[in-house]
Amino acid sequence: MTSLAEMVDLLIKENRQLKRALARTVKAQGSGNLGQAAKALSELQRRLTSALDRSPSTWRPRSTTTAATSTPTRRKVTDPDVLERRRQALVKARAAREARRRAASQ
Numbered sequence: 001m002t003s004l005a006e007m008v009d010l011l012i013k014e015n016r017q018l019k020r021a022l023a024r025t026v027k028a029q030g031s032g033n034l035g036q037a038a039k040a041l042s043e044l045q046r047r048l049t050s051a052l053d054r055s056p057s058t059w060r061p062r063s064t065t066t067a068a069t070s071t072p073t074r075r076k077v078t079d080p081d082v083l084e085r086r087r088q089a090l091v092k093a094r095a096a097r098e099a100r101r102r103a104a105s106q
Contacts, residue, residue, distance in 0.1 A: 008052065015048065019041060019045070
């Protein structure tokens with residue numbers, strides 16, 4: 001199976017060939033409907049370039065919520081009883097996770 005980088009390189013190479021062929025055809029036949037094809041090709045080129053330039057780690061989907069509809073910040077829990085129950089639950093969860101890991105490795 002070819003890697004993504006190889007596939008992108010092939011697409012770029014094919015795009016260059018298509019641009020050259022379109023330029024030759026436009027020169028040979030004049031404008032006509034080929035002007036629209038040239039515009040469509042340049043639009044595809046622009047979209048491809050912007051997609052390749054965009055880093056996958058920086059892309060984020062647009063948020064549909066606004067600041068007014070977001071949840072308010074929660075206050076810090078200071079009750080000693082609640083804190084102790086949370087600590088116990090965390091210890092229990094860690095023990096269960098460790099048991100699952102041991103069972104999976106055997």
